[in-house]
Amino acid sequence: MEYAIVVIDIGMTNKKAAVYDDSLKLKDAHYRIFEPLIVNGLQCHDLESMENWFIDELKFFAEKYPVKALAVSAHGATFVCLGKDGKSVLPCVYYTHEPGEDFHQRFYERFGKAEELQARTGTPAFKALINPAKGIFFAQEQFGDEFKNVTTILPYPAYWGLRFSGKIGVEASYMGNHTYLWDYLDNSLSTVAFKLGAASLIPGKLNKSWDLLGTISGSLAKKTGLDTETIVTMGIHDSNSALLPHFAKKGERGFILNSTGTWCVILNPVKKYGFAPDELGKVVFFNISAFGSIIKTAIFLGGMEFESWSNVIFKQHGRSDYPDWNEELFRTILKEKRIFLLPEITQGSGQFPHSKARITEDGKIYFFNPMDAAPCFSDYEKFFAVLRISLVMQTLTALERAGLEKGYEVYTEGGFRKDDCYNRLLASALADNKVFLTDINEASALGAAMTAKMAISGKSLNSLAEDLDVSYIEQEKCDFPELEDYRQAWLEQIVVLT
Numbered sequence: 001m002e003y004a005i006v007v008i009d010i011g012m013t014n015k016k017a018a019v020y021d022d023s024l025k026l027k028d029a030h031y032r033i034f035e036p037l038i039v040n041g042l043q044c045h046d047l048e049s050m051e052n053w054f055i056d057e058l059k060f061f062a063e064k065y066p067v068k069a070l071a072v073s074a075h076g077a078t079f080v081c082l083g084k085d086g087k088s089v090l091p092c093v094y095y096t097h098e099p100g101e102d103f104h105q106r107f108y109e110r111f112g113k114a115e116e117l118q119a120r121t122g123t124p125a126f127k128a129l130i131n132p133a134k135g136i137f138f139a140q141e142q143f144g145d146e147f148k149n150v151t152t153i154l155p156y157p158a159y160w161g162l163r164f165s166g167k168i169g170v171e172a173s174y175m176g177n178h179t180y181l182w183d184y185l186d187n188s189l190s191t192v193a194f195k196l197g198a199a200s201l202i203p204g205k206l207n208k209s210w211d212l213l214g215t216i217s218g219s220l221a222k223k224t225g226l227d228t229e230t231i232v233t234m235g236i237h238d239s240n241s242a243l244l245p246h247f248a249k250k251g252e253r254g255f256i257l258n259s260t261g262t263w264c265v266i267l268n269p270v271k272k273y274g275f276a277p278d279e280l281g282k283v284v285f286f287n288i289s290a291f292g293s294i295i296k297t298a299i300f301l302g303g304m305e306f307e308s309w310s311n312v313i314f315k316q317h318g319r320s321d322y323p324d325w326n327e328e329l330f331r332t333i334l335k336e337k338r339i340f341l342l343p344e345i346t347q348g349s350g351q352f353p354h355s356k357a358r359i360t361e362d363g364k365i366y367f368f369n370p371m372d373a374a375p376c377f378s379d380y381e382k383f384f385a386v387l388r389i390s391l392v393m394q395t396l397t398a399l400e401r402a403g404l405e406k407g408y409e410v411y412t413e414g415g416f417r418k419d420d421c422y423n424r425l426l427a428s429a430l431a432d433n434k435v436f437l438t439d440i441n442e443a444s445a446l447g448a449a450m451t452a453k454m455a456i457s458g459k460s461l462n463s464l465a466e467d468l469d470v471s472y473i474e475q476e477k478c479d480f481p482e483l484e485d486y487r488q489a490w491l492e493q494i495v496v497l498t
Contacts, residue, residue, distance in 0.1 A: 001027075003068035005452040006061055008054055008160060009445040010074040011238065012262055015050060017057035018442060019065055020449040024467040026442065027065065030057055036094060040142070044091040045078070051163055058224040067226055069452035070164055070216065072157045072235040073444045075263075076177045077130045080159040081139060082152040086166075089149045090139050095129045096346065099138055107134055111180070111192045115280040121190050122273065122286030123178045127348025133180035133192045140196070153201040157235025165232040167214035172206040173240035176288030184273050184286060184294075209236040209290040210454040233448075233455050239265045239297075240289055241447030245440055246411060248450070248465040252293065255409045256402060258426075259443070260416035264302035264395065267295050268402040283351050284401040290451065291461075298398035300343065300350025302391050303415055305357070308345050309368070309387050316377060323381040325421050327478060330385055334482035337489045338362055339376050341390040342497075345369075351397045352494050359386070360493050385421070392425045393490050399430075406432040411472065413438045427475040429483050436472040 001021045009016040018029040032053055036043035061067055077095040080088050104127070108114055111133070114125040129135040132155075140147050154162060155174040162168055175182050181202065183190040193199040213232045221228045242259050247269075257267040273286060273294045287295035314320045333339060338361060344350050345357040345368060357368035359376065366374035376383050399410070410433050416422050417437050427435040440446060450464055 001066065003456070004061070004065035005069045005071065005449045005456075006058060006067050007445045007448045007452070008070070008072045009238070009442065009448065010050075010072070010156065010160070012075045015053070016442070016445060017054060017061070018445045018449075019061050019067075020446070022453070024446065024449055024453060024464065026446070028061070029442065029445075037091070039091040042091065042097055042142075043094040045094065047080070047088055047092055055220070055223050058220070058226060062225040067230055069231045069233065069456055071233045071448040071452040072160045072164075073238045073241045073448035074156040074160065074174070074235065075238050076174070077132055077135070078156040079132050079135060080154050080156065081147065081150040082154060082159075082162075083149045084151050086152075086162060090143050090146050093129065093135065093138065095132075095135060097138075098128045103138065104134075107137055111195055117180060117192065118280055118285070119275060120183050120185050121180050121192065122176065122182075122184045123180045124283045124285045125281075126178065126283070127353065128346065130349065131178055131180050133196060133198075136196055136198055150201060152203075153198055154203075157237070158203075161213045161232055161235050164216055164220055165214040166217040167232075168203055169207055169211070169213045169234055170203045170205070171209045171211070171234040171236065171290075172288040172292050173209060173237040173290055174235070175206055176286070177237050177240070178285050182288075206288075206292075207234045208292070209234050209241075210451040212455055231452075231455060233451050236290055236448055236451060237287070238444035239263075239267060240287055240295065241445075241451075242413070242440075242443035243267055243269070243295070244290060244447035244450050244461060245443060245468055245470055247289075247291075248461050248468055249470055252291075255411055256399060256404055258395065258399070258410055258412040260302060260412060260414035262301065262303040264300050264398065264416070266298045266395070266398040266402040268297070268404070270294050270296045270403060279401065282401055283353060290447075296403045298351060298402040300394050300398055301346050302394060305343060305345050306387065306391060309341070310384075312371065313377060313380065313383050316373070317380050319380065322419070323384045323421075325424060326381065326385070329381060330389070330421070330425065331480065331482060333382070333385055333389065334480060334486040337486055339374075339382075339386050340490050340493045341386045342490070342493055343390070343394060351394055351401065355494050356497060358497070365497070388419065388421045388425065389486070390490075391416070391422055392429060393487055395426055396429055396487065404433065408433055410435045411438050412436070412475075413440055413443055423475050424478055425480075425483075428478045428480045429487070435475040437475055439471040439473070
């Protein structure tokens, strides 16, 4: 090994420190979950504890590997407000906090109509604080005195880049990720950023993810034992990072990535920016790739939905296993069209923002919150079949809204890649598309490592393809003519309540 790359990969739930060698092979990885800090009743990121853990991990890796670069990948919708000393002056509030309908109404009254903002900023009207501009507005209202001391607002990867290098810089993939802060038409900070008074606080130049931010700070070198010449790259948004291995292996277009986890993120590299009239008001938006190109995107909290419903049935039955594929059971449920599990547990987060999480069975509604157990809860295997069907229904809508075309390949990776039932159903529902399961473990961390290697070597992304041993395993389809009719009935159930 000529050199090693350390990636700090910050998920909403799991935090990871990983080491890749100079051939982009994963050599080591450690994981940690941090409990939220509670400030004024708000769940907030424990930045200090996270930083201390990252430093410990860097020290451990510095003793074992010839570390030459450090790259950061981070989940979306998070920013940090800094004072003159470069440290956080406000709590870093979880984007999952829901401030209430009055708050959202105040936001749009002040900054513009939701659909007009979506057309210019590529950003849909999420609930909670999933739009960072809303997070900044919330911080101004909740922490008004402290906000007066803010001198810089940094996206999450840029904040950690600052902590590691002492330098400030931002890159495109995070600023363009449903923030309301970037105007896609003018290619500049948006009117929302200016009306917030944040435009002067946010670094305006968007760099490439593999651009050099700097070298590690002297204090970090002293704490970790890393060489003072260890470089730090600009960082990258995690979902966009997960695209990079596929760009290297498959080119820039002709596929859609179905990246599954707590968030299921559908990413479609397209040629140009713009919404069809019927897409405005829907949960479809645009990302900026690491290359600065346009990525049409649709998301939903699939992993959270699956986990939340699973925990209920686990508790009821005293089990924690997941039933295997049972073709006849799925066929019966699809054919009978009696039971429908409907989103959203976190209302306003996905493709059906006005829908409330519930089960409809034989025409009767059973809500998730407060829990009202449907008859299908008594049948463990049947319940999980209904749950997996629901996830496929949501995925199909997200794929369509992201612009799926006939002949495009669909690559599923992440948590649901291991769910044989989900993958068989999804492939069976996509008659005009091939579905492949990729074997990329830790895709967002790998993408970040690729940016670091590009920074070190000066090589293009395409030239890294030879380093990547990626398998694309085609998913077997089943003949389920019942799927289409079931889907129409499922969508009608959504409409009934909304």
